Amino acid sequence: MPKKSGNRRAPMWARLCAIFGCVLMVVSGGALIAGQAVLARYAGAVDNQDLFGDASSAGATEKVSDIKGAQNILLVGIDPRTDEQTPLSDSIIVVHIPQSMDQAYIFSVPRDLVVDIPAFDKTGFRGGRSKINAAMGYGSAIGNGKHDPVQGFDLLAKTVQQLTGIDKFDSGAIINFGGFKKIVDAMGGVTMTIDQNVKSEHLQPNGKPRPRLARCADNTCDHPYYGPQAEYKVGTYHLQGWQALDYVRQRYGLPKSDYDRQRHQQQFIKAMAEQALSKDVISNPAKLDKVLKAAGDALTFDGNGNSVVDWGFALKGIRSQNMTLIKLPGQSMIVNGRYQGEALDDSAQEFFAAVKEDRLPDFIFKHPEYINKEG
Template sequence: MSKSDKGKWRSPLWARLCAIIGCVLMVTGGGALVATQVAVARYAGAVDSKDLFGNAAAGATKTSSTIKGPLNILLVGIDPRDANTAPLSDSIIVVHIPKDLNQAQIFSIPRDLRVEIPAFEKTGFQGGTAKINAAMSYGSSVGNGKHDVAQGFELLAKTVSQLTGIKKFDAGAILNFNGFKDIVEAMDGVTMTIDQNVKSEHLQPNGKPRPRRPECADNSCDHPYIGPQKTYKKGTYHLEAWEALDYVRQRYGLPRSDYDRQRHQQQFIKAMAEQALSKNVVTNPIKLDQILRAAGDALIFDGNGHNIIDWALALRGARDMTLVKLPGKSLFEGKQYIGEGLDESAGGFFESVGDDSISTFLIDHPAFLQEL
C-alpha cells in the first residue's frame, strides 16, 4: 500500500455504513443497492427513528435528493442499559462526507477525553468539565429516576459540536452493542486481523463473564474482575460474535489504552463491511434477511427527515473511505489520572472538517492517517 493510501480502503460507502449503522441496506453480488418498494418499507421501517438532536425533525418527510454534501454524521455506541440507568457513550465516531459525496473520512473521539460539556436546560445540568462519555448521562434524565438515551444523545451532540466546531450534524445514530452481536452472529462470525496480544477484562476463555470482586459491586474499582481471562493473540482469525465484540471493547492493559481500542474498532468495521460484501452474504437472501432484521434491533436513527434508505441512495456514489486518528495524551493531576487530552494539532484537523478540506490536511499531516 502506498503512503497516500494508508488508512484508506475501497468499497461502497453504504456497505461500510452497513457495518457502522446496522447492515440495513440490500446489496447484490456487484455491490449495487437494491431498493424495491418492499425492501424500503420493510427495512427502513424496522429501524427505530427518534429525534436525537432536539429539533423534532426525525418524523419529517423529505426526499433523498435534498441530501447534499458536505455532511457530518455522529455515531454513538452504547452498552445496553435499562431506563433506570444513566447511559454512557462507549464509542463516539464522526463520519464526514465531502461536498462531492464520493468519499468519507471517519474519526473517533476518545471516550475519556476531558471537555467542556455545555449546560442543558432539559435536565438542569449547569455545564462543566468532565469526560465526554458522561455527556449522555448528564443529558438523559427525564425524571422519576428514568433516563432517555435519545435525549442524552442530544447533549452529547452539542458537546461534540462545541469540541469540533461542527455547527450541526446531518444525521445521527445510537448503536446497541448487543444488537451488533446479533448482526455478527447472523454473518456467522467475522474474520479479522488482531494486531497485538489482548487480554479480556470482561470474559473468561469460555466466553462466560469473569467473577466480580465483592468490594467492587458499586463499580468503584478500575479492575473489578478476577479469574482467568480470554486472550486474543496476534494473527488473523475467524472470531465468533462474542469474541469479536469482546475484543473491540478492550482497552485495559493496552499500551495506548483507548487509542488502541479505537483502532481495533475501525479494523472491525472494515472486516464487517468486507464480509458483508462477500458473495456468500450478498447472494444469499436468507442470510442477508437475517442480518438486516438483526440490524433493526441494534439501531436508533435520526436522518433529519430522511430514512436510512434515503441516505443509502444519496451516498451510493461514495466509494473511498479514510480512517483518521486524533493525536492525544493522558492527563494527570499529580499522580491521579483524570482523562485524555488532544494534541494542539487536532485543532487544525477540526478546521479542515469545517471547511471540507480534510484530504488536503491529511496530505500535509500523514500522521493522522490510521494504520490498519
C-alpha cells in the same frame, strides 16, 4: 482462539455502498438486490427518533431526499441499560463524507477527553468541564429517576459540535452494542486482522462472563474480574459475534489504552462493511434478511428527515477500501500522580477546521501521522 483466516478478501459488487455506522453498509448493496419488500421491512425495523432536539428533523418524511454535498454523521455506541441507569457513551465516532460523496473519513473522540459540556435546559444542567462520555448522562434525566439516551444524545451532539466546530450534524445514530453481536452472528461472523495481543477483561475463553470479586460489587474497582481470560493474538481471524465485540471493547492492558481501542473499533467498522457487502451475505436472501433485521434492531436513527434507506442510496459510492481511519493525537493528563482524563494535541484544532471546511485530503497529505494503521 478464534478461527484463523487467510488473506483472501471478500468479492465486492459493482455498485455497493459502504458506511453508515456499521449498519447502513448492509442497506444499499444488499437491499438494492433484495428489492422493495426488504427495503420496507428494514426501514420499518429502525427506531426513528429525534436525536438532535429538533422534532422536525426526526425520522423520514415524504420530501424528496436532499442528501448531497459534504456530510457529518455522529455515531454513539452504548451498552444496553435500563431506564433507571444513567447512559454513558462508550464510543463516540464521527464520519465525515466529503462533497464528492465517494469517501468516508472516520475518527473517534476519546471517551475520557476532558471538555466543556454546555448547559442543557431540559435537565437543568448548568454546564461544566468533565469527561465527554458524561455528556449523555447529564442530558438524559427525564424525571422520577428515569433516563432517556435519546435525550442524552442531544447534549452529547452539542458537546461534540462545540469541540469540533461542526455547526450541525447531518444525521446520527445510537448503536446498541448488544445489537452489534447479533449483526455479526447474522452475517456468519466477521474477518478481522488483530494487530496486537489482547486479553479480555470481561469474558472467559468460552465467551461466558468472568466472575466478579465480591468486594467490587459496588463498581469501585478498576479490575473487578478474575479467572481465565479470552485471548486475541496477532493475525487474521474469522470472529464470532461475541469475540468481535469483546475484542473491540478492550482497553485495559493495552499500551495506549483507549487510543488502541479506538483503532480496533474503527477497524471493526471497516471489516463489518466488507463482510456485509460480500457475496456470502448479499447473494443469500435468508442471511441478508437476518442481517437487515438485526441492524434495524440495533439502531436508533435520526436522518434529518431522510430515511435510513435514503442514506443508504446517497452513500452508494463509498466502499470499504475508500474508508480512511483517523486517529486524533492526544495524551493523558496527570495531576499530582492522579489520572484526570485525556487532552488532544493542539494540531487537532487544525484537523477539526479541515473537517468543517471539507478539506481533509489536503490536511491528511500534510499530516500523514493522523492515519490509523489497519493491522
